[in-house]
Amino acid sequence: MKIAVIYNHLEIDDSDVINIFGMPNKERYNPKTVEKVATALEKGGHNVRVLKGNMHIIESLQHFMPKVVRGERPGMVFNMAYGIQGQSRYTHIPAMLEMVGIPYVGSGPDGHTIALDKVLSKMLFQRNDIPTPLFWIFSRADEDCTDVQYPVIVKPKMEAVSFGLRVVDNEKDLKEAVDFIIKEFNQQALVESFIPGREFAVGLIGNSPDLEVLPIVEIDLCGDPNAIQSIDDKMKQPRGKICPPELSKETTDSINKLAIRAFNALGLHDFARVDIRMDQNGDFYLLEINSMASLGMTGTYVHSAKVKGYTYTSLVNRMVDVAAFRYFGDSFIQNDIDVAKPGKKKSEPLHFRIRSYIRSQLSTIQDYLEQMVAINTNVNNVEGLNTLGNWISTRFNHLGFHRQAYPQSEVGNVLYFSNHLKEHNNVLILGHLDTKYDFDTYIPFHEERGRIIGSGVAESKGGIAIILGAIQALRFTRSIKNARCGILLTTDDTLGGRFSKKLISEIAQKSKCVINTKYGDIKGGIVTSCAGTREYQILLSNIKSRKINQEPKDIISFVTKKVTAWQKLSSEEKGILVKVVKLNAWATEGISSDHASVTIFVRFNEKNKSKEIDRQIIKIAEKDAANAFHVQIKRSFRRLPVQESSESLKLFENIKGIADQLEVRIQPMQRNTSSDICHVPEHIPALDGFGPIGGDTHSPNEYIIRDSLIDRSALLAMIIYKSSKFTFEDKQS
Template sequence: MKVALIYNKDISGVINTFGMQNKEFYNEKTVKKVAESLEKAGHNVAVLDGNKQIIERLENFMPRVNQGEQMGMIFNMAYGIQGESRYTHIPSMLEMLGLPYVGSSPSGHALALDKVLTKIIWKNNGLPTPDFWVFNNHDEDMSSVKFPVIVKPKMESVSFGLKVVYNQDDLREAVHFIVTEFSQQALVEQFIRGREFCVGLIGNSPVEPFPVLEIDLEGDPDAIQTVDDKKHTPKKKVCPAHISDELAEKMQKLSIEAFKSLNLRDFSRVDIRLDEDDNIYLLEINSMASLGETGSYPTAAKVAGYDFESLVNKMLDVASVRYFTNTLPQADNQPANGRTTQTSRMRTFIKTRQQRTEKLLQQLVDTDTYVRNVEGVNYCSGLISSELSQLGFTQEIYPQLEVGNILYFSNSFNQEVDYLIIQPLDNRIKLAQHENYHEQEQYLEGTGVWESKGGVAILISALQALKFSRNLKKLNIGILLVTDSSIDGRYSKAIIQQKAELAKAVISLSGASKKGGLILSRSGSAMYRLETKMLKKDNPENVSLTAMNFNKTLAAICDISQNDNKNIIAPFDIQYKSNIFKKYAYGSAGISVRYNSPEVLDEIEQKIKKILATQKRSKIYQVKIEGGLKRPAMSVSDTSKKLYNKVSKLAKQIDVRIGEEHRWSSADICHIKKDMPIIDGLGPVGEYLPSDNERIIRHSLIERALLVALLLKDTK
C-alpha cells in the first residue's frame, strides 16, 4: 500500500505568518523510524512536509485512484503550523481531497484540543474531571477560584505553560502569561494532589486499552510533569502501574468512555490524576499521542505486546479496517515468521542510498551532452562506467569520432543476456540552452533528467539493490549506452540490432509520463526537406507566385495528416528569402513525419509525390523534396504485452502505478525487430517544462529503481 507520512518541518511554508504558532514538533529521528517501520511491513512510503505544498505533493505520490486500484493511506503526524485547532488542519484537507488517514477526524481533534469543551462533554457524560474556571485576562474576577489550581492554555498539549498556583496574585500572573504567550484563554483547573497516570488506547470497535502507566513523581503528591521535564529530564515511567487490578480496570474503562464521548478514532492517550483517596480524575486526552520512543504511549504499547514496528503498523491497520471494512492494508507478502521480505529490504536499501543516487544524477545532468559534444558525452560515459565496474560489469567500446563512444557493458561471461538495457546519453540541447541540475523538495530539474539521465540513475540504483540482495551474480544483463540518439541512431543502429539478437528481452529507461505510463509502442520517424527556387526572373510578380506556391505546397503536405489521430506531419525550421526589386526568391522547410505503420508511411510518401508532380511543369519556379525514413515504428506485439503483464504484476506488488502508453516520439529501441519483448518508459515519472527544461518527481527514483530491480531479478 502507498502510505504518505505527513509531518511538519518547514513552518515557513505558509502564505503569511499569522496567528498562534505551533510549538510542538516531532523529532525527525522518530519520523524516520515510523517510516522505516511501515517500509519493513512492505508499504511504499513517502515522507512529506505538511505545509502549503502538501496537496501537490500528495497528487504526485498518490494520484487519483482508478477503478480496481488499491487506495493509499495517510499516516498523519502533522501537529499543524499555526492558527487555532492546529491538529485539524491536515485532516480537514485530507477530507476535502478524499484521502483516508490514520487518526481522528477534524471534529474529534477540535474537541480534544479544546480542554474546556472536553471537560464539559465529560461532565455531561458523567465522567470524573476536576472543577475548572476559564479566564480571558488577568483582570477578571477570580474570587470563586478554590486553591490550589493548575493553570494551562485552553488549546495546547504536551504540558505547555503548566503552573500550579496557591494564591490569587500568582494566579493573575499565570493567567497573564498564558493569554499573552499563547494568545488564548487560560484554563484554571482544580489541582488534584496525588499520583499521575495515563492510559493508551488503540482501535475503534473494540477499543483496546494498554496497561495503565504511572508517571513516577517520587512520592510527591504536589509534583507535576512539565514540558521541560518531558524534553530534558523525563520522569521515570512505571508500566504496569503499581495499583490494584480493580483500579486499573476502572481507569481503562473510564478512558475508553472518554475516548468515545469525543468521537475520537484509532488511537489516543488519556491523562489521569488519582487523589490520595484513590478517586480518579480525567485531566485531558491527547488525540495525537506522541510516538517518541521514550514517550508514555509507545512505552505502554510495548508492555501490551507491541514493539515500535508492530505498534505503527497496528495503527495503520485499525484505520484501514475503519475505512475499508475489515480489509487490512496490502503490502509485500510477509513471511509467516515475521521476517522482512527481500523486496522490503531492497526498498529500504534504495531509499537509504537516495542521496548518493541523486549526487550521481546531478553529475550527469550538469554535464553538457549535446550530441556533438564528444568530450561531454564521453565524460558522462566514464561516470557510468565507474559505477558499473564496481558492480562487476565489463565493457566493450565502439569508438566514434563525430559523437561520443558507444559502450556496451555486461556482467555475463556468456554472450546471451536475459535483458538488454538500451539507454541514450546525448540530447539536442546546445550548451547555451543547457539547464543545470536544480533540486526542490519534490522535484528534480535539469536537461536530460527525465528523458535519459534519470533512467541511468535508476538503473545504477536498481543494480546496487540487486547486488545488496545477492541476486546480481545470478543474472545476465547487457547495457548499451547510445550516444547518437539525437541523430536517429545513425551509428548505433547496427550495434543495437546485433546485441538485441542475443537478448531475451529489451528494455529502456526513458522517462515515464505523470500517469506512470510504460511505453509499449512508439511512432516511427521520417524526415524530409522541401526546397523551392524561383527560375524565371523577368517579372517581379514571379516572386509572389513562388512564395504562394511554396506555402501552398507545404500546407498541402501537412494537410495529409489532417483528422488523422495516428499520424502527424508538421513543418519545422522554415526559411524563406525573397526580394521584389532584385527579383529572387528561394526557401526551404523541414517536414517531420510521425507514423505508426510502414504501410501508412508508404501512403504518405505517395501523396507527397502526387502533390509535387504538379510542380514539374512550372517554368516560374522549381520545387523538390528529399529525405525519408529515420526510424521504424515500434508497435505493440504479443511478446511485449506479455512482458508488460509481468511488469504490471510486479508494480502492483509494490504499489507503483503504471499503465500502457503510446509515445509520438521515436527512440533507439524502435530499431529492435517486432517480435522481441520490448518495453520503454521505465525511467522516472516526470515531464518536459515549457522552457524545454525537464523535471521528475523525486520519489519516483525510489519506486522505479525497485520496479526495475524486481523486473531484472524475475528472469522467468
C-alpha cells in the same frame, strides 16, 4: 497497501503556506521518528511515501494514492502532522483527507477538535460523569479571579505536550501566568485545580468494542506529590517511567475503565493517550486526552506498548490494522514480521527490502540526477557526452559491471555495461545520454512542489538515475548475481539513433527482452507501441536569367504554397502528422539566386505509411520546379513505428504481476513519439516508459515527480531480478 506518512517540517517554508497567519504550531515530530515509522510500515509490507503536510498535500497524494473508483486497492494516510498554524491544527490534515476521500489512521476532525480544546473536552467529561479538576477560563490577565481555589495549574487552552505549564498558589503569580499564556500562545488561559499525588498515562489502541488498553505508565515524580512533568522534562530530560506501577488490580481496572470512557466520550478513533492524576485519597481526575499520542521513542505510549510485547514495527502496523478494520470491515494487512518465535527471525520478501533500500537512498539518487543535469549533453557536444559517460562508467564499475565503449566521431561514445560474460542477456536496459538542450536553452536542476525540473530529467537522465538506483538496490540485497543484465546507453537518440541503431539491433537480438527508460506516463502508462518519425530538409533556389525583361520566379510565394500543401498531408484519422518546424527564405538583388530552406517533421503510426508519405513530400517539393527552381531533398533520421505485438503484451503481463506486488500502477499505452525500441527486432519483446513519471519534454518545464524515483527504481530492480523467469508463450485456455 500504499501508505503516505504525512508530517510537518520543523520550520515553516514559504512553499508550505500562502501566508503566515495566526499562531504557528510549536509541536513537531523529529524527522528521525518520521523515518522510523516509515521504515516500520515498509517492514509490514507497505508501499510508503513520506510527504510534507502543507498546502500541496492534495496534489502529492493525487500522484501516489490508488483510485478506488477504478477498482484499485485502497490506500491510507498515516497522519503525523500536528498542523502548521492557526486554530484546531490537529484537524487540518484529517479535514482535507475527508474532503478528497482518503482513509487515514487516527481520529477525525471532530474528535481532534474536542480533544485539543481542553475546555470543550472537560465539559464533555463532566457531562459523562468523568471526574476532572475544577477549572476557570481567562481571556485577560486583569479578569476577576477571586473564586479561584489555589493551588492551580495554568496552561494554554488549546496546546499539548505540556506547553506553558505553570503551578501557582497566589493571585499575583496567577495573573503573571495568565498574561504569559495569552501573549505567548495567542489564546485563552485554562486555570485548573492542581491535584497533588501520582500521575499516570494510559495508552489506547483500537476502537470500541475492541479497544485495547496498554499497560499503565506512572510518571516517576520522585516521591514529590506536587511535582509535574514540564515540557523540558518531556523534550530534554524525560522523567522516569514505572510500568507497570504498584497498583492493586481494582485500582488498575478503575483507571483503565476511566480511560476507555473518556476515549468514547470524545468520539476518538484508533489510538490515544489519556493523562490521569490520583490524589492522596485514591480519587482519580482525568486531566486530558492526547488524540495524537506521541510515537517518539522516549514517550509513554511507545514505552507502554513495548511492555505489552509490541515491537516498534508491530505497534505501528497494528495502528494501521485497526484503522483499516474501522474503514473496510476487515484488515488488509498480512503482518507476519513480528509473530515469528523468539530466535527465529523471518526474512522479509525481496521487494520489501528493495523498496525500503531505495527509499532510504532517495537523496543519493536525486544527487546523482542533479550531477547529470549539470553536464551539458547536447547531441553535438561530444566532450559533454563523454564526460557524462565517464561519470556513469565509474559508478557501474563500482557496482561490478563490465564496460565496453563503442567510439563515435560525430557524437559521444556509446556505452555497453553487463554483469556477466554469457552471450545472451535476460534483459537489455536502454537509455541515452544526449539531449536537445544547448547552452542557450539549458534549464538547471531545481525542485518545485515535489517535482524535479531540469534539462533531460524526463527524457534521458531520470531514466539513468532509475537504472543506477535499481542496480544499487539489487547489489545491496545481494540479488544481482544471477540476473544476466545488459545496459546500453546511446548518444544519438536526438538524431533517431542514426549511429547506434545497428548496435541496438545486434545486442537486442541476443536479449530475452528489452526495456527502455524514457519517462513514464502520469497515469502509469507503459509504452507498448509508439509512433515512427522522419525528418526532411528541403533546399530550394530559383534560377535567374540574364535576359532583359525576364523576371525570376518568386521563391517566397513558391515555398509558402508548398508549406501549405505539406501540412495538408496531416490526418488525425490516419495517425499522420506533417509539421514544418523550420522555415528560412531570403531573396537578393541581381542575378544571385534566391534561397529557401524548409525542415519537415513527420510522425506516423503504421509502417506501410512510410513510403507513401515519402513519395508525397517529394512530389510536392518538385511540383512546378522544372526550369525555374533547383530542389534538393535531404532525408534525416528515420524510425519506423512500433506496433503492439503479442510478444510485447506478454512482457507487459509479466511486469504487471511485479507492479501489482509493488502496488505500482501501470497500464499499456501508445506514445506519439519514437524511441530506441524502434530499432529492436520485431520478435524481441520491447517496452518503453520505465523512467520516472514526468512530462513536458524538450521544454523549459521538463519535469519528473520526485517520489516516482522510488517506485520506478523498485520496479526496474524487480524486473531485472525476475527477467530470467519471464515467459512469452500463450497461456493455456
